Amino acid sequence: MSLAKRIEKALIDAARILPEPIHKRIEWARGEEERLDGKSAGSKASIAVLDAIVENLRVSGNEWIPMCQDTGMFDVFVDVGRSCPLSHAEIEEAILKGCEEGAKNGYFRPSVVEEPLFGRKNTKTNMPPIIWWNLVEGRNVEISILLKGFGSENTSATRMMNPTATEEQIVAAVAEVVTIAGGKPCPPIFLGIGLGGTMERAAYLSKRALLREVGVPHGEERYAKLEEKILAGVQATGVGSGGLGGRITALNVAIEHEPTHIAGLPMGVSINCWADRIAHILWEG
Amino acid sequence: MRTLHLPIGEEDLRSLRAFDTVSFSGTLYVGRDQVHQRLVRLLEEGKPLPVELAGQAIYYMGPSPPLPGMVMGSCGPTTSARMDPFTPQLLGKGLKVLIGKGPRSQAVQDALKKEKAVYVQAFGGCGALYAKTIVSVETVAFEDLGPEALLRLEVRDFPAIVAIDSHGGSVF
Known part of the structure:
Protein backbone atom coordinates (compact mmCIF):
# COMPACT_ATOMS: atom_id res chain seq x y z
CA MET A 1 0.00 0.00 0.00
CA SER A 2 1.35 3.45 -0.91
CA LEU A 3 2.14 5.91 1.86
CA ALA A 4 -0.71 8.16 0.68
CA LYS A 5 -3.17 5.25 0.84
CA ARG A 6 -1.95 4.29 4.32
CA ILE A 7 -2.47 7.87 5.51
CA GLU A 8 -5.96 7.94 4.00
CA LYS A 9 -6.95 4.68 5.70
CA ALA A 10 -5.49 5.70 9.07
CA LEU A 11 -7.46 8.97 8.99
CA ILE A 12 -10.76 7.26 8.11
CA ASP A 13 -10.26 4.74 10.94
CA ALA A 14 -9.20 7.41 13.45
CA ALA A 15 -12.46 9.32 12.94
CA ARG A 16 -14.43 6.21 13.95
CA ILE A 17 -12.42 4.11 16.39
CA LEU A 18 -10.45 5.15 19.46
CA PRO A 19 -7.51 3.01 20.64
CA GLU A 20 -8.06 0.59 23.52
CA PRO A 21 -6.14 2.67 26.14
CA ILE A 22 -8.63 5.51 25.61
CA HIS A 23 -11.64 3.20 25.99
CA LYS A 24 -10.03 1.96 29.22
CA ARG A 25 -9.55 5.51 30.44
CA ILE A 26 -13.22 6.37 29.78
CA GLU A 27 -14.25 3.25 31.73
CA TRP A 28 -11.88 4.32 34.50
CA GLU A 63 -22.04 1.85 11.60
CA TRP A 64 -18.87 3.56 10.39
CA ILE A 65 -20.18 7.07 11.12
CA PRO A 66 -17.54 9.59 12.31
CA MET A 67 -17.81 9.68 16.13
CA CYS A 68 -18.03 13.49 16.01
CA GLN A 69 -19.27 15.77 13.24
CA ASP A 70 -16.22 17.97 13.84
CA THR A 71 -13.74 15.73 12.07
CA GLY A 72 -11.20 18.42 12.81
CA MET A 73 -8.38 20.16 11.06
CA PHE A 74 -5.45 17.95 9.99
CA ASP A 75 -2.51 18.81 12.27
CA VAL A 76 0.33 16.71 10.88
CA PHE A 77 3.56 15.93 12.76
CA VAL A 78 6.27 14.34 10.63
CA ASP A 79 9.43 12.83 12.09
CA VAL A 80 11.79 12.18 9.18
CA GLY A 81 14.91 10.08 9.64
CA ARG A 82 18.09 11.86 8.52
CA SER A 83 18.94 8.81 6.38
CA CYS A 84 15.43 8.35 5.07
CA PRO A 85 15.43 7.40 1.36
CA LEU A 86 12.22 9.40 0.74
CA SER A 87 12.58 13.09 -0.05
CA HIS A 88 10.62 15.70 1.86
CA ALA A 89 8.78 16.50 -1.37
CA GLU A 90 7.68 12.86 -1.77
CA ILE A 91 6.51 12.71 1.83
CA GLU A 92 4.65 16.00 1.46
CA GLU A 93 2.90 14.77 -1.68
CA ALA A 94 1.77 11.59 0.12
CA ILE A 95 0.47 13.61 3.08
CA LEU A 96 -1.51 16.00 0.88
CA LYS A 97 -3.02 13.18 -1.15
CA GLY A 98 -3.76 11.03 1.92
CA CYS A 99 -5.47 13.90 3.73
CA GLU A 100 -7.58 14.94 0.76
CA GLU A 101 -8.69 11.37 -0.05
CA GLY A 102 -9.22 10.55 3.63
CA ALA A 103 -11.54 13.53 4.08
CA LYS A 104 -13.50 12.66 0.94
CA ASN A 105 -13.79 8.89 1.34
CA GLY A 106 -14.20 9.14 5.11
CA TYR A 107 -17.20 11.47 4.85
CA PHE A 108 -15.42 14.15 6.88
CA ARG A 109 -17.16 17.49 7.32
CA PRO A 110 -15.56 20.27 5.27
CA SER A 111 -14.28 22.23 8.25
CA VAL A 112 -11.55 24.44 6.79
CA VAL A 113 -11.91 27.97 5.44
CA GLU A 114 -9.31 29.42 3.08
CA GLU A 115 -8.79 32.68 4.96
CA PRO A 116 -9.62 33.57 8.57
CA LEU A 117 -11.32 36.98 8.56
CA PHE A 118 -12.75 38.23 5.28
CA GLY A 119 -15.44 35.93 3.87
CA ARG A 120 -14.15 32.69 5.41
CA LYS A 121 -14.77 30.72 2.21
CA ASN A 122 -14.86 26.96 2.83
CA THR A 123 -12.20 25.05 0.86
CA LYS A 124 -14.69 22.12 0.79
CA THR A 125 -11.83 19.60 0.89
CA ASN A 126 -10.49 20.06 4.44
CA MET A 127 -7.28 21.16 2.76
CA PRO A 128 -4.72 22.41 3.49
CA PRO A 129 -3.39 20.42 6.45
CA ILE A 130 -0.92 21.98 8.87
CA ILE A 131 2.43 20.18 8.51
CA TRP A 132 5.25 20.24 11.08
CA TRP A 133 8.61 18.77 10.06
CA ASN A 134 11.10 17.31 12.50
CA LEU A 135 14.41 15.57 11.80
CA VAL A 136 15.29 12.47 13.81
CA GLU A 137 17.88 9.67 13.62
CA GLY A 138 17.38 6.68 11.32
CA ARG A 139 15.72 5.85 8.01
CA ASN A 140 12.03 5.83 8.94
CA VAL A 141 9.22 8.34 8.59
CA GLU A 142 6.76 8.56 11.44
CA ILE A 143 3.61 10.56 10.79
CA SER A 144 1.06 11.46 13.47
CA ILE A 145 -2.05 13.35 12.44
CA LEU A 146 -4.31 14.96 15.00
CA LEU A 147 -7.90 15.33 13.82
CA LYS A 148 -8.08 18.52 15.80
CA GLY A 149 -11.59 19.56 16.74
CA PHE A 150 -12.04 23.24 17.45
CA MET B 1 -35.78 10.56 31.42
CA ARG B 2 -38.64 12.78 30.24
CA THR B 3 -40.04 12.40 26.74
CA LEU B 4 -40.99 15.74 25.18
CA HIS B 5 -42.41 16.90 21.88
CA LEU B 6 -40.94 19.78 19.84
CA PRO B 7 -42.02 22.51 19.33
CA ILE B 8 -42.43 22.43 23.09
CA GLY B 9 -45.68 23.30 24.87
CA GLU B 10 -45.76 26.09 27.46
CA GLU B 11 -46.56 23.71 30.32
CA ASP B 12 -43.77 21.26 29.47
CA LEU B 13 -41.30 24.10 29.13
CA ARG B 14 -42.14 25.60 32.52
CA SER B 15 -41.93 22.19 34.20
CA LEU B 16 -38.31 21.59 33.12
CA ARG B 17 -35.61 21.97 35.74
CA ALA B 18 -31.80 22.07 35.49
CA PHE B 19 -30.27 18.53 35.43
CA ASP B 20 -33.47 16.93 34.06
CA THR B 21 -32.62 14.35 31.41
CA VAL B 22 -34.91 14.67 28.41
CA SER B 23 -35.61 12.96 25.12
CA PHE B 24 -36.99 15.13 22.30
CA SER B 25 -39.09 14.11 19.32
CA GLY B 26 -40.46 16.49 16.71
CA THR B 27 -39.14 19.49 14.77
CA LEU B 28 -36.10 21.63 15.43
CA TYR B 29 -34.01 24.11 13.48
CA VAL B 30 -30.25 23.94 13.06
CA GLY B 31 -28.07 27.03 12.98
CA ARG B 32 -24.61 27.99 14.19
CA ASP B 33 -22.20 30.92 13.94
CA GLN B 34 -22.88 32.32 10.47
CA VAL B 35 -26.65 31.67 10.66
CA HIS B 36 -26.83 33.57 13.94
CA GLN B 37 -24.91 36.49 12.54
CA ARG B 38 -27.14 36.61 9.45
CA LEU B 39 -30.42 36.32 11.38
CA VAL B 40 -29.44 39.13 13.72
CA ARG B 41 -28.28 41.26 10.79
CA LEU B 42 -31.70 40.79 9.15
CA LEU B 43 -33.42 41.80 12.40
CA GLU B 44 -31.23 44.90 12.69
CA GLU B 45 -32.06 45.87 9.11
CA GLY B 46 -35.77 45.40 9.88
CA LYS B 47 -36.04 42.62 7.29
CA PRO B 48 -38.12 39.42 7.65
CA LEU B 49 -36.43 36.22 8.84
CA PRO B 50 -36.49 33.14 6.58
CA VAL B 51 -38.19 31.19 9.41
CA GLU B 52 -40.70 31.99 12.14
CA LEU B 53 -38.80 31.49 15.41
CA ALA B 54 -41.69 31.87 17.87
CA GLY B 55 -42.05 28.76 20.00
CA GLN B 56 -39.26 26.91 18.16
CA ALA B 57 -36.11 25.05 19.13
CA ILE B 58 -32.66 25.69 17.64
CA TYR B 59 -29.74 23.27 17.66
CA TYR B 60 -26.17 24.57 17.36
CA MET B 61 -24.70 22.05 14.96
CA GLY B 62 -22.91 21.60 11.64
CA PRO B 63 -23.16 18.02 10.35
CA SER B 64 -20.65 15.85 8.54
CA PRO B 65 -21.89 14.49 5.17
CA PRO B 66 -24.35 11.56 5.29
CA LEU B 67 -23.11 8.09 4.46
CA PRO B 68 -25.00 6.33 1.64
CA GLY B 69 -28.47 5.37 2.86
CA MET B 70 -28.49 7.82 5.76
CA VAL B 71 -30.35 11.13 5.96
CA MET B 72 -27.63 12.79 8.01
CA GLY B 73 -24.02 12.25 9.01
CA SER B 74 -22.48 12.79 12.41
CA CYS B 75 -24.35 15.64 14.11
CA GLY B 76 -23.45 16.44 17.72
CA PRO B 77 -23.64 19.88 19.34
CA THR B 78 -21.11 22.67 18.85
CA THR B 79 -19.97 25.13 21.54
CA SER B 80 -22.88 27.40 22.50
CA ALA B 81 -20.85 30.32 23.86
CA ARG B 82 -20.02 31.48 20.33
CA MET B 83 -23.72 32.12 19.78
CA ASP B 84 -24.01 34.22 22.98
CA PRO B 85 -23.66 37.67 21.33
CA PHE B 86 -26.67 36.91 19.07
CA THR B 87 -28.87 34.78 21.33
CA PRO B 88 -30.75 37.43 23.38
CA GLN B 89 -32.10 38.99 20.16
CA LEU B 90 -33.34 35.62 18.88
CA LEU B 91 -34.92 34.83 22.25
CA GLY B 92 -36.65 38.19 21.87
CA LYS B 93 -38.27 36.81 18.70
CA GLY B 94 -39.79 33.95 20.67
CA LEU B 95 -37.21 31.14 20.39
CA LYS B 96 -37.96 28.75 23.28
CA VAL B 97 -35.42 25.93 23.29
CA LEU B 98 -31.67 26.30 22.68
CA ILE B 99 -29.61 23.13 22.26
CA GLY B 100 -25.82 23.10 22.36
CA LYS B 101 -22.94 22.43 24.72
CA GLY B 102 -21.03 24.35 27.37
CA PRO B 103 -21.66 27.46 29.46
CA ARG B 104 -23.59 30.61 28.44
CA SER B 105 -22.97 34.31 29.12
CA GLN B 106 -24.78 36.20 31.87
CA ALA B 107 -26.73 38.09 29.18
CA VAL B 108 -28.05 34.79 27.77
CA GLN B 109 -28.92 33.50 31.25
CA ASP B 110 -30.85 36.71 31.96
CA ALA B 111 -32.63 36.57 28.59
CA LEU B 112 -33.64 32.91 29.14
CA LYS B 113 -35.31 33.88 32.40
CA LYS B 114 -36.95 37.00 30.96
CA GLU B 115 -38.28 35.26 27.84
CA LYS B 116 -39.15 32.02 29.69
CA ALA B 117 -36.98 29.80 27.51
CA VAL B 118 -34.63 26.89 28.23
CA TYR B 119 -31.06 25.94 27.32
CA VAL B 120 -30.47 22.24 26.90
CA GLN B 121 -27.09 20.53 26.63
CA ALA B 122 -26.64 17.73 24.13
CA PHE B 123 -23.84 15.19 24.59
CA GLY B 124 -20.69 16.78 23.17
CA GLY B 125 -18.74 14.76 20.64
CA CYS B 126 -21.53 12.18 20.31
CA GLY B 127 -22.30 12.89 16.66
CA ALA B 128 -22.80 9.25 15.66
CA LEU B 129 -25.35 8.79 18.44
CA TYR B 130 -27.32 11.81 17.23
CA ALA B 131 -27.16 10.71 13.59
CA LYS B 132 -29.41 7.80 14.63
CA THR B 133 -32.06 10.22 15.95
CA ILE B 134 -32.58 12.15 12.69
CA VAL B 135 -35.72 11.20 10.77
CA SER B 136 -35.54 13.83 8.03
CA VAL B 137 -33.62 16.95 7.07
CA GLU B 138 -34.44 19.94 4.91
CA THR B 139 -32.34 23.00 4.05
CA VAL B 140 -34.41 26.10 4.86
CA ALA B 141 -32.08 29.01 4.13
CA PHE B 142 -28.49 30.17 3.58
CA GLU B 143 -27.60 27.13 1.45
CA ASP B 144 -24.38 28.89 0.47
CA LEU B 145 -23.04 28.22 3.98
CA GLY B 146 -22.62 24.50 3.20
CA PRO B 147 -22.32 22.55 6.47
CA GLU B 148 -23.36 25.72 8.31
CA ALA B 149 -26.69 26.25 6.49
CA LEU B 150 -30.02 26.74 8.30
CA LEU B 151 -31.74 23.34 8.44
CA ARG B 152 -35.02 21.95 9.71
CA LEU B 153 -34.85 18.48 11.26
CA GLU B 154 -37.35 15.90 12.34
CA VAL B 155 -35.88 13.99 15.27
CA ARG B 156 -36.89 10.97 17.32
CA ASP B 157 -35.59 10.20 20.84
CA PHE B 158 -32.95 12.95 20.85
CA PRO B 159 -31.30 12.77 24.32
CA ALA B 160 -30.09 15.82 26.28
CA ILE B 161 -29.81 17.39 29.74
CA VAL B 162 -31.51 20.63 30.80
CA ALA B 163 -28.67 23.06 31.57
CA ILE B 164 -30.52 26.34 32.27
CA ASP B 165 -34.25 26.27 32.95
CA SER B 166 -36.85 29.02 32.49
CA HIS B 167 -36.81 29.82 36.23
CA GLY B 168 -33.11 30.70 36.36
CA GLY B 169 -31.95 27.29 37.59
CA SER B 170 -28.61 26.22 36.10
CA VAL B 171 -26.16 23.33 36.11
CA PHE B 172 -23.23 25.75 35.78
Missing part, protein backbone atom coordinates in the same frame (compact mmCIF):
# COMPACT_ATOMS: atom_id res chain seq x y z
CA ALA A 29 -13.48 7.79 34.58
CA ARG A 30 -16.94 6.28 34.99
CA GLY A 31 -15.75 4.05 37.82
CA GLU A 32 -14.03 6.94 39.60
CA GLU A 33 -17.09 9.16 39.23
CA GLU A 34 -19.21 6.46 40.91
CA ARG A 35 -16.61 5.79 43.60
CA LEU A 36 -15.90 9.40 44.55
CA ASP A 37 -19.46 10.73 44.40
CA GLY A 38 -22.11 9.24 42.07
CA LYS A 39 -24.92 10.82 44.07
CA SER A 40 -24.90 14.58 43.47
CA ALA A 41 -26.82 15.98 40.48
CA GLY A 42 -23.56 17.00 38.81
CA SER A 43 -21.94 13.62 39.29
CA LYS A 44 -25.02 11.79 37.98
CA ALA A 45 -25.08 14.07 34.92
CA SER A 46 -21.36 13.35 34.40
CA ILE A 47 -22.09 9.62 34.46
CA ALA A 48 -24.87 10.15 31.89
CA VAL A 49 -22.32 11.93 29.67
CA LEU A 50 -19.80 9.09 30.01
CA ASP A 51 -22.50 6.52 29.19
CA ALA A 52 -23.49 8.53 26.09
CA ILE A 53 -19.83 8.57 25.01
CA VAL A 54 -19.56 4.78 25.32
CA GLU A 55 -22.78 4.31 23.33
CA ASN A 56 -21.60 6.83 20.73
CA LEU A 57 -18.36 4.90 20.24
CA ARG A 58 -20.33 1.69 19.80
CA VAL A 59 -22.46 3.32 17.07
CA SER A 60 -19.53 4.99 15.29
CA GLY A 61 -17.51 1.75 15.22
CA ASN A 62 -20.41 -0.45 14.13
CA GLY A 151 -14.43 23.06 20.41
CA SER A 152 -11.34 22.07 22.35
CA GLU A 153 -8.81 24.02 20.28
CA ASN A 154 -10.63 27.28 21.06
CA THR A 155 -10.00 26.69 24.77
CA SER A 156 -6.28 25.91 24.44
CA ALA A 157 -3.83 28.57 25.63
CA THR A 158 -0.28 29.73 26.10
CA ARG A 159 0.98 31.29 29.31
CA MET A 160 4.32 33.02 29.69
CA MET A 161 5.20 31.97 33.24
CA ASN A 162 7.96 33.54 35.31
CA PRO A 163 11.32 31.72 35.35
CA THR A 164 10.88 31.43 39.12
CA ALA A 165 7.48 29.70 38.78
CA THR A 166 6.95 26.76 41.12
CA GLU A 167 5.32 23.43 40.33
CA GLU A 168 2.27 24.63 42.26
CA GLN A 169 2.02 27.74 40.06
CA ILE A 170 2.20 25.58 36.94
CA VAL A 171 -0.58 23.34 38.27
CA ALA A 172 -2.71 26.39 39.18
CA ALA A 173 -2.21 27.98 35.74
CA VAL A 174 -3.30 24.79 33.95
CA ALA A 175 -6.29 24.40 36.29
CA GLU A 176 -7.28 27.98 35.48
CA VAL A 177 -7.23 27.29 31.71
CA VAL A 178 -9.39 24.20 32.27
CA THR A 179 -11.81 26.09 34.52
CA ILE A 180 -12.27 28.86 31.94
CA ALA A 181 -12.85 26.17 29.29
CA GLY A 182 -15.62 24.55 31.36
CA GLY A 183 -17.84 22.34 29.20
CA LYS A 184 -16.76 23.91 25.90
CA PRO A 185 -14.04 21.40 24.94
CA CYS A 186 -16.20 18.29 25.55
CA PRO A 187 -14.69 17.04 28.80
CA PRO A 188 -13.41 14.64 30.00
CA ILE A 189 -10.39 16.09 28.23
CA PHE A 190 -6.85 15.15 27.31
CA LEU A 191 -4.19 17.69 28.22
CA GLY A 192 -0.91 18.26 26.43
CA ILE A 193 1.49 20.59 28.24
CA GLY A 194 4.55 22.14 26.58
CA LEU A 195 7.17 23.71 28.84
CA GLY A 196 10.15 25.74 27.66
CA GLY A 197 11.34 26.97 24.28
CA THR A 198 9.66 30.14 23.06
CA MET A 199 5.97 31.05 22.97
CA GLU A 200 5.25 29.18 19.71
CA ARG A 201 7.59 26.30 20.61
CA ALA A 202 5.77 25.72 23.89
CA ALA A 203 2.48 25.59 21.98
CA TYR A 204 4.02 23.12 19.51
CA LEU A 205 5.37 20.96 22.35
CA SER A 206 1.95 20.90 23.98
CA LYS A 207 0.55 19.36 20.78
CA ARG A 208 3.42 16.86 20.58
CA ALA A 209 2.62 15.88 24.16
CA LEU A 210 -0.87 14.89 23.02
CA LEU A 211 0.72 12.40 20.61
CA ARG A 212 2.21 10.26 23.38
CA GLU A 213 0.28 7.03 24.03
CA VAL A 214 -2.33 7.52 26.72
CA GLY A 215 -1.29 6.01 30.03
CA VAL A 216 2.45 6.16 29.31
CA PRO A 217 4.03 8.63 31.77
CA HIS A 218 6.93 10.96 31.01
CA GLY A 219 10.31 9.21 30.94
CA GLU A 220 11.74 11.45 33.69
CA GLU A 221 10.33 10.78 37.11
CA ARG A 222 10.05 14.45 38.13
CA TYR A 223 7.98 15.22 35.04
CA ALA A 224 5.91 12.06 35.45
CA LYS A 225 5.12 13.26 38.97
CA LEU A 226 4.23 16.72 37.67
CA GLU A 227 1.84 15.09 35.20
CA GLU A 228 0.12 13.40 38.15
CA LYS A 229 -0.01 16.67 40.11
CA ILE A 230 -1.54 18.53 37.17
CA LEU A 231 -4.10 15.74 36.69
CA ALA A 232 -5.09 15.99 40.37
CA GLY A 233 -5.27 19.79 40.14
CA VAL A 234 -7.52 19.58 37.10
CA GLN A 235 -9.85 17.00 38.71
CA ALA A 236 -10.20 19.40 41.66
CA THR A 237 -11.71 22.07 39.39
CA GLY A 238 -15.04 20.21 39.51
CA VAL A 239 -15.75 20.94 35.84
CA GLY A 240 -16.71 17.29 35.31
CA SER A 241 -17.79 15.40 32.20
CA GLY A 242 -19.76 17.65 29.86
CA GLY A 243 -18.91 20.53 32.21
CA LEU A 244 -21.91 19.52 34.30
CA GLY A 245 -19.98 19.16 37.54
CA GLY A 246 -18.27 15.97 38.61
CA ARG A 247 -15.06 14.55 39.98
CA ILE A 248 -13.34 13.60 36.71
CA THR A 249 -12.52 16.40 34.26
CA ALA A 250 -9.40 15.04 32.54
CA LEU A 251 -8.46 11.57 31.32
CA ASN A 252 -4.74 12.13 30.88
CA VAL A 253 -1.95 14.71 31.16
CA ALA A 254 1.28 14.53 29.13
CA ILE A 255 4.18 17.00 29.28
CA GLU A 256 6.99 17.70 26.84
CA HIS A 257 9.81 20.05 27.76
CA GLU A 258 12.79 21.73 26.07
CA PRO A 259 15.50 24.28 26.90
CA THR A 260 14.38 27.86 27.32
CA HIS A 261 15.66 31.39 28.05
CA ILE A 262 16.90 32.57 31.48
CA ALA A 263 14.11 35.16 31.62
CA GLY A 264 11.15 32.93 30.92
CA LEU A 265 9.14 29.74 31.24
CA PRO A 266 6.76 29.54 28.27
CA MET A 267 3.89 27.11 28.72
CA GLY A 268 1.53 25.76 26.09
CA VAL A 269 -1.68 24.05 27.18
CA SER A 270 -3.39 22.05 24.45
CA ILE A 271 -6.80 20.73 25.28
CA ASN A 272 -8.22 17.83 23.35
CA CYS A 273 -11.77 16.51 23.69
CA TRP A 274 -12.48 12.97 24.90
CA ALA A 275 -12.60 12.05 21.18
CA ASP A 276 -8.79 12.01 21.07
CA ARG A 277 -8.42 11.08 17.40
CA ILE A 278 -4.88 10.55 16.13
CA ALA A 279 -3.78 8.71 12.99
CA HIS A 280 -0.30 7.12 13.30
CA ILE A 281 1.62 5.93 10.27
CA LEU A 282 5.11 4.42 10.44
CA TRP A 283 6.95 4.10 7.14
CA GLU A 284 10.03 1.92 7.45
CA GLY A 285 12.99 2.85 5.26
